[in-house]
Amino acid sequence: MEVNFGDSASVSVKVSDTGSLEGKYALTLKINTVQVESRNVTLAGGAIQQIELIATSANPGTTIVEVNGLTGELFLLRPTPPPAKTTLPAKVTTSVTPTSAATQEKATGQANP
Numbered sequence: 001m002e003v004n005f006g007d008s009a010s011v012s013v014k015v016s017d018t019g020s021l022e023g024k025y026a027l028t029l030k031i032n033t034v035q036v037e038s039r040n041v042t043l044a045g046g047a048i049q050q051i052e053l054i055a056t057s058a059n060p061g062t063t064i065v066e067v068n069g070l071t072g073e074l075f076l077l078r079p080t081p082p083p084a085k086t087t088l089p090a091k092v093t094t095s096v097t098p099t100s101a102a103t104q105e106k107a108t109g110q111a112n113p
Helices: none
Strands: 009-016 023-031 034-043 048-055 061-067 070-076 092-096 107-111
Touching (some): 009 023, 009 034, 009 061, 048 061
Antiparallel strands (some): 023 061, 061 070, 092 107
């Protein structure tokens, strides 16, 4: 399953009490072998319950998700880089006045670095 960077994935497990008496079951969610959540579930005898846990990861690439020894994989897509910020140069206007007596014109121009 692919997951976008910053999103989480729902991990669903079915827990059943195969006996006739009420029982307790401890669920442990691990992401890449690191425990991130644990939950205790109490079920009546013969009951079945769907339990949802939330998995998140900050590392792009394949993520191993484990619940009590059952494993699956998530593929976390790389974050999309923000658009490049472009700074346009300021318009520069220069004015030059020649100092030679032979030239009576004023020279102007623009420079765009």
